[in-house]
Amino acid sequence: MTPxxxxxxxxxxxxxxxxxxxxxxxxxxxxxxxxxxxxxxDMVHQGQSAQAAYILSSGWVCSYxxxxxxxxxxxDFQVPGDFLGLRSILLRTSDHSxxxxxxxxxxxxxxxxxxxxxxxxxxxxxxxxxxxxxxxxMVVEHLVGIGRRNxxxxxxxxxxELGSRLALVGMGSKKGYDCPLTQYHLAxxxxxxxxxxxxxxxxxxxxxxxxxxxxxVTFHDYTRLTEFADxxxxxxxxxxxLLA
Amino acid sequence: MTPxxxxxxxxxxxxxxxxxxxxxxxxxxxxxxxxxxxxxxDMVHQGQSAQAAYILSSGWVCSYxxxxxxxxxxxDFQVPGDFLGLRSILLRTSDHSxxxxxxxxxxxxxxxxxxxxxxxxxxxxxxxxxxxxxxxxMVVEHLVGIGRRNxxxxxxxxxxELGSRLALVGMGSKKGYDCPLTQYHLAxxxxxxxxxxxxxxxxxxxxxxxxxxxxxVTFHDYTRLTEFADxxxxxxxxxxxLLA
DNA sequence: CGTTAGTTTGATGGTCCTCAAGCACTGTGG
DNA sequence: CCACAGTGCTTGAGGACCATCAAACTAACG
Numbered sequence: 001m002t003p004x005x006x007x008x009x010x011x012x013x014x015x016x017x018x019x020x021x022x023x024x025x026x027x028x029x030x031x032x033x034x035x036x037x038x039x040x041x042d043m044v045h046q047g048q049s050a051q052a053a054y055i056l057s058s059g060w061v062c063s064y065x066x067x068x069x070x071x072x073x074x075x076d077f078q079v080p081g082d083f084l085g086l087r088s089i090l091l092r093t094s095d096h097s098x099x100x101x102x103x104x105x106x107x108x109x110x111x112x113x114x115x116x117x118x119x120x121x122x123x124x125x126x127x128x129x130x131x132x133x134x135x136x137x138m139v140v141e142h143l144v145g146i147g148r149r150n151x152x153x154x155x156x157x158x159x160x161e162l163g164s165r166l167a168l169v170g171m172g173s174k175k176g177y178d179c180p181l182t183q184y185h186l187a188x189x190x191x192x193x194x195x196x197x198x199x200x201x202x203x204x205x206x207x208x209x210x211x212x213x214x215x216x217v218t219f220h221d222y223t224r225l226t227e228f229a230d231x232x233x234x235x236x237x238x239x240x241x242l243l244a
Numbered sequence: 245m246t247p248x249x250x251x252x253x254x255x256x257x258x259x260x261x262x263x264x265x266x267x268x269x270x271x272x273x274x275x276x277x278x279x280x281x282x283x284x285x286d287m288v289h290q291g292q293s294a295q296a297a298y299i300l301s302s303g304w305v306c307s308y309x310x311x312x313x314x315x316x317x318x319x320d321f322q323v324p325g326d327f328l329g330l331r332s333i334l335l336r337t338s339d340h341s342x343x344x345x346x347x348x349x350x351x352x353x354x355x356x357x358x359x360x361x362x363x364x365x366x367x368x369x370x371x372x373x374x375x376x377x378x379x380x381x382m383v384v385e386h387l388v389g390i391g392r393r394n395x396x397x398x399x400x401x402x403x404x405e406l407g408s409r410l411a412l413v414g415m416g417s418k419k420g421y422d423c424p425l426t427q428y429h430l431a432x433x434x435x436x437x438x439x440x441x442x443x444x445x446x447x448x449x450x451x452x453x454x455x456x457x458x459x460x461v462t463f464h465d466y467t468r469l470t471e472f473a474d475x476x477x478x479x480x481x482x483x484x485x486l487l488a
Numbered sequence: 489c490g491t492t493a494g495t496t497t498g499a500t501g502g503t504c505c506t507c508a509a510g511c512a513c514t515g516t517g518g
Numbered sequence: 519c520c521a522c523a524g525t526g527c528t529t530g531a532g533g534a535c536c537a538t539c540a541a542a543c544t545a546a547c548g
Contacts, residue, residue, distance in 0.1 A: 047478070065384070065385075065388050067388070067392055067393075067474060068474045069474070071392045072392070073387065073388040073391040073392045075384050075387060075388070087377045087380050087381070088377075089377075090370065090373050090374045090377045091374070091377050091378065091381065091479075091481045092481055093478060093481075095381045095384065095385075095478070095479040096384065126334065129334050130334045130335070133331045133332075133333075133334045133335050134335065136331050136380050136383070137331070137335060137339045139380070139383055139384060139387060140309070140319050140339065140340065140383060141309075141339075142387060143317065143319060143383060143386060143387045143390065144309050144311070144317040144319070146387065146390045146391045146435065147317040147390045147434075147435030148311055148315045148316070148317045148435060149311075150535075150536095151535080151536070182493085182494060182495090183494075183495070184493095184494080190391075191390065191391030191392060192536075192537090193536070193537050193538075194494090194495090195496090195497090195536090195537075195538080195539095196535090196536055196537070198495065198496060198497085199496090199497090199536090202496085202497095230311060230312045230313070234291070234337060234339070235335075235339040237335045237336055237337075394503075394504095395503075395504070426525085426526065426527090427526075427527070428525095428526080436504075436505090437504070437505055437506075438526090438527090439504090439505075439506080439507095439528090439529090440503090440504055440505070442527065442528060442529085443504090443528090443529085446528085446529095
């Protein structure tokens with residue numbers, strides 16, 4: 001299969017583990033139950049019991065938690081190749097909600113299928129756990145950003161991280177990438193108000209660092225932006241193959 | 245074994261999965277390589293390659309990330325019964341550091357031993373993954389707190405969560421618990437300045453909600469504090485046995 | 489052509505930071 | 519026994535960063 005024919009998840013995992021034909025076949029089988037969801041309607045609600053996880057094939061999703069006072073915090077965004085709700089499989093109830101940001105395509109993965117696949121192919125299991133560990137490392141980095149970075153650096157860091165993640169599945173580069181998020185999404189993710197997000201974006205644009213506009217992110221000076229954001233992509237652990 | 249003789253991890257897992265004698269034995273074997281670490285000297289440094297994880301037997305640890313500008317963000321605290329560095333096993337380098345807050349005792353667990361134990365006893369594997377999922381849910385809740393709660397509610401929520409976690413291993417109750425953290429630790433965990441932490445604690449104390457003083461947390465009005473903090477312990481998933 | 493979602497800008501104010509200083513307690517060495 | 523340093527806690531004053539409120543503008547859409 002050429003990269004273009006592979007699922008984004010296969011493409012992502014292949015960058016870290018050389019998968020055998022058998023492992024690729026098992027992975028392909030996990031993609032069997034294809035489903036679609038429309039933008040804006042939650043796939044999974046906070047508090048709902050979660051029996052299945054999903055592998056995102058196309059489109060963007062966000063996972064978030066709602067508070068009693070109505071504010072929401074977006075925990076993470078999922079882009080093609082990412083798992084959704086992998087963690088919640090073992091907890092009795094999903095601890096957060098998933099909202100498709102655009103219309104999406106995803107493969108439903110039952111807990112039983114996943115556990116079976118893991119039992120059958122240990123190397124694939126390692127790859128999947130690697131992906132889960134990486135997702136968690138991103139949440140941790142997100143936490144650091146909200147706790148200890150000012151709004152400008154936080155935004156810059158966020159846009160850089162997204163770029164790196166998208167590059168891994170061929171949807172972005174150091175030039176920029178397409179991005180369907182609204183400024184409200186950015187606000188809820190970064191713990192800011194939408195108004196301030198707008199000012200921050202203007203600031204970054206006028207500094208000649210990065211432009212977010214009309215659904216597209218453009219890096220004007222990748223190196224300087226990286227320094228400004230103190231962005232060290234090491235936590236993304238994507239510097240080369242892990243297992244030969 | 246009576247609860248008092250069990251390791252805190254065994255006690256914690258037993259609250260959710262009824263473990264057989266065989267499983268208890270495998271779990272006990274994971275505790276073989278006992279080590280001690282002194283307060284203040286990092287066990288694992290950010291960027292170091294991590295081959296082993298630890299199970300904390302006694303004492304408190306914090307995991308944190310340092311930034312270029314010198315500020316630090318504490319991601320989580322570990323109390324007896326918690327894993328340390330479970331996630332980093334699969335990533336090439338540890339994405340954060342671990343610092344013992346007091347002198348501690350921990351069991352070193354090699355990646356190979358852990359994988360073997362998981363392969364041998366699927367129910368134990370489920371229990372361990374449950375614990376890992378729960379840890380991640382706590383990081384997510386921490387993220388929500390920093391992003392969307394004001395300083396008072398953030399502190400209140402944090403103290404309540406710690407209380408719940410400690411209660412699970414018999415080290416706390418709705419009355420309160422012993423806590424060796426300094427106000428600097430609280431500041432670095434909650435994304436606040438130490439000065440403001442002090443003011444927040446005074447505020448909570450004078451409101452008759454909770455007192456943090458001389459290494460001890462005292463809940464004055466647990467119900468009212470819970471409402472004030474919007475604390476819903478569901479994400480801790482500790483309402484009863486998961487697997488019979 | 490009105491409605492809605494999203495963006496943009498201004499004005500005002502609150503939360504929390506920074507700087508600064510003093511206090512209490514502990515351990516150490518002269 | 520006392521000086522002194524180190525750690526942690528406490529309080530005050532001033533100001534930065536970001537939230538909130540308000541309103542105008544654009545584009546898409548039925």
